[in-house]
Amino acid sequence: MESIYxxxxxxxxxxxxxFQFEEFLPGLETLTPVRGHLRVTYKTTFLDVWGRAEAIVTxxxxxxxxxxxxxxKIDTSEPLWLDASADRSxxxxxxxxxxxxxxxxxxxxxxxxxxDWLYQQLCLALPQxxxxxxxxxxxxxxxxxxxxxGVDRRWAALxxxxxxxxx
Ligand SMILES: [Zn+2]
Numbered sequence: 001m002e003s004i005y006x007x008x009x010x011x012x013x014x015x016x017x018x019f020q021f022e023e024f025l026p027g028l029e030t031l032t033p034v035r036g037h038l039r040v041t042y043k044t045t046f047l048d049v050w051g052r053a054e055a056i057v058t059x060x061x062x063x064x065x066x067x068x069x070x071x072x073k074i075d076t077s078e079p080l081w082l083d084a085s086a087d088r089s090x091x092x093x094x095x096x097x098x099x100x101x102x103x104x105x106x107x108x109x110x111x112x113x114x115x116d117w118l119y120q121q122l123c124l125a126l127p128q129x130x131x132x133x134x135x136x137x138x139x140x141x142x143x144x145x146x147x148x149x150g151v152d153r154r155w156a157a158l159x160x161x162x163x164x165x166x167x
Pocket of ligand 1: 063065066131133134135136137
C-alpha cells in the first residue's frame with residue numbers, strides 16, 4: 001500500500017483521498033488478504049482517517065491450544081494530529097514530550113502510511129483472550145503417552161525400593 005504524501009491531500013477533491021484495497025500487510029499473518037476501504041481527509045490541524053477492513057487470521061486457542069480461524073474486522077476512525085515539530089528531533093521540552101506520548105502526530109510535510117495504520121488497527125482488534133468455538137478442552141497435562149510412562153517408571157522404581165526394604 002502506497003504511503004500518502006500529506007501536502008498532496010490539499011490538492012485532492014474535498015481534500016480527501018479514498019480507496020479500496022485487497023492485499024496482504026507486511027508483518028501481519030493473515031489467511032486471506034486484508035480487504036477494505038480507507039478514507040483520509042485533510043482537516044487543517046489533523047488528518048481524519050477512517051478505515052474498514054477485514055481478514056481471516058489463524059489463532060491458537062489459549063485453552064486447548066488448537067488452531068482456529070477468526071474473522072478480524074475493523075471499522076474505525078482516528079484523528080492524526082498534524083504538528084510541524086513532529087519531524088524535528090529538537091525543540092521539545094517537557095510539555096511537548098508529554099503531548100507526543102499521548103497522541104500520535106504527523107508532520108504536515110510528511111507522509112501518512114495507510115498500510116502501517118491498518119496494521120496497528122488490526123493488531124488492536126485481535127482478541128485479548130483467544131478461545132476457539134469448541135469442542136474446547138484443556139489438553140491433558142503434557143502429552144498422555146510420555147507422562148504416563150514417566151509415572152509408570154517412577155512407580156516401578158518405588159515398588160522396587162519397597163521390595164528391597166521389606167525383603
Ligand atoms: Zn479451544
